[in-house]
Amino acid sequence: MERKEVYDTPVTDENGSPISIVWKPDLYKIQQESPKPQPVFTTSAVTGCPFFYGLEYHGVMNHKEANSLLKEEGNYLVRLSIGCDEKTYTLSLKSLGKVHHYKLFYDGQHYVSQKRFNTINDLVADGLVTMYMESKAGKYIHLMHSLISYEKSPYMTLNKLKRKTIKKMKPKQLLSEEIVDYDKPHNFKTHSFKGLTWCELCGNFLWGFTQQGVKCEDCGFSSHFKCSEKLPADCCPDLKLFRGVFGIDLTTHVKAYKTNRPFVVDKCVEEIERRGMLVEGIYRVSGFQEEMDSLRLALDKDGKATIMGDEAYENIHVVASILKMYLRLLPIPLITFDVHPLIIKALETQMAWEKLAEVSAALKKLPPSHYNTLSYLMAHLHRITLHSEENKMTAQNLSTVFAPTLMPMPDLVDFKGAIPDMNRDISALHLIIENQSIIFN
Template sequence: MNLPLQTDVVLNKEYSVSPTRYVWNPNLYRLQQEAPRPKPVVCTKPVPSRPSFYGSEFHGILSHTHAANVVTEEGAYIVRQSCGSHDFYTLTFRFNDKLKHYKLFYDGQHYVKDTGKRFDTVYELVADGLVTLYFDEHAAPFLEIMERFDCYEKSPYMTLNKLKLKRAISRQNSRKYDVQAASAAFVCSERDHTDRTEPPEEEIVEYDKPHAFKIHTFKGLNWCEFCGNFLWGFTAQGVKCDDCGFSAHTKCSEKVPRDCCPDLKHIRGVFGIDLTTLVRAHRTCRPFVVDKCIAEIEHRGVDAEGLYRVSGFAEEIESLKMALDRDGENADLSPEAYENINVIAGTLKLYLRLLPIPLITFETHPALIAATQHRALHEQIAGIKDALTLLPTAHFNTLKFLMEHLFRVMEQHNVNKMTAHNLSTVFAPTLMPAPDISKCGGLPGMTYEISALELMICHQQAIFS
């Protein structure tokens, strides 16, 4: 198998320039091109004991001395079996005119212990090993400069995306929420206001979100978006953010600020996605699912008896879930599509239940429970306000919006039969699941969680002001 080691193609991005500096630094790429190339030494004799996962580079039982006579060229390599070894084979190759010997293992992929890298072929493993050894010997000056680089404002990511970021911020600041108008209209109609005015435009929050970096094997030639240097090697060259696609060396990723802007092409659907990730991707204050469902409920269903307690048809809830995952903000929630308002309410509860991090996070949960233990109401409210400062901003804004909505539902309890206690009983397992249910021997009691939610609904204005 041939790896792209000898390509003479000059990538356009390699020499893309800004007014002040080169965006991509080609030095490490050139260094990789200079590294020795793998040269398998073919065994010309029959080897009856050759494993099926090795090819002609396997020489059977061969001592160190005989291996030195076979592996004579720079980059040449063989796989052999050492005398007395049974659970591993030996990889021998020549680098810098010296023989290197490594225990070689196979479990579906080839690997050398303690490297954390796995390869489909021995050729790829040797190629990566030669590059690594060559870098250890020649790359120190370049790596030292790379280690010192910490100016994110001059990184390739910021240099190449300034215009895109400005446009995104402009779109964000100009966006308006239809749900505000729906909520305001509902409140006005209930209170019979005569001087109705349009609600003010809601400020959009730019949430602080860390990148979701994971070790990644890049195909082809790639550069670090933080320092601009080449991602050398052929497997696990660096990390990539699952949410926005930001690529970087592992060490460079530690210097990247918490400014992940998730790209919708990296996010599949809506349900089961981290809340902050979703609002960053859609550039909204809250998950649009929450906004759309609440707007529809307040438009036509706040007076429905048993709202949030009565279940909608499971197949219709699943249908709406798929529509929101597929169509996003364009999903149709109208009475023509879903006549039963309990389907909309059930879908909202499902969205909140499937959040990987609950709306009221596990870190906030015990602080809220502790707040309910105070005897005086003003102490309980103060304790809850303090506890909610532990929430991520996106979680806080969503919880605030939800509590305001549930307060308006509670105001209609004479019609819909949903008091603050009833609503809290319904939402407690969804919004405040126990941090570790597995240790509770079943579902734990939710008395304190219900009390905390009931306080937040009844006193939402004082708590969230």
């Protein structure tokens, strides 16, 4: 069943102008035609029936007996297979003129493979649709995935005006820097859609009754499993999908807020440089927990509009502690898991200039958002050290405070129960703070 005309035949309006087809309902029509589940109920009580099956359970039965009972399309029953050392529950159903047998499982939900269902009827309904689709529209589905065009996708068509508007409203330069448009892959998770849903890439129906496709948890993009594999790394996170700012991937954060760095970092650094540079123990002394909780809630709720001046938080250690907390809660550390060992290895280099060159090369392998944030933070910490006589925070002290926050933490204890040695991490961060202008050019 090949429906190539959906892609190749131009559609025009009454004036002859081309009309862009957004949603293609062909697969929805085929799903409507698929057979519906029809259970074959047992005519007598079956002893030992599991609580999670009903009248569709027939007890011990071989496949020949099951075949004789399944006469119509969509007929199904559950039976206990014979000749096995263990109890094996089997789903037998008739589809496309043949009876199919599947090993059946239950762990609070019913399943045959990966998909989970609350009832056997839902499982059968989804299976009948899948088999019918593969039989009646296999060529069409193959063609559908092979002819995907991102530029001509429904997503681009429907968001054309929105994208133009965003482009015109490009954010003003931040601190004399050009705003970077970071690449960010989508954060797809298998999703069960309620109601009728179409793929935003190919425009075709997401068939099935549960877990029909995937949805990006950051921007909401919905698509088929295979279609999602062909999307570029251009996820544009939607702030409406966020629950605050703490614990969110750093690249996701900056893409959503259209900034070079997380606004939390900028706001905290600006406030500390305004009134905390000479405060003794800045970043070492912790703020009061009640005030920290208040500031965190404010940042989650108000975002960039959060007020953190001395009229709201007189104790500057609260602001410094919140910055450390934000960095500590990043799901991927600022110095990522793959770059961390490269920096530690660079410390083994004997020549000082080679050591700096290797550290610089390693840091350039960070994601751009991580690199820019780290560069900004290291310049700030270096400025803190210039007032170390007053604030008592040398590069060594700051690296001791920040190393567990910025670098991937090893296991908290080894097999002997000892605290892990972070001396190399501290030495690496010490080197970066003191030489940040060379390392980050």
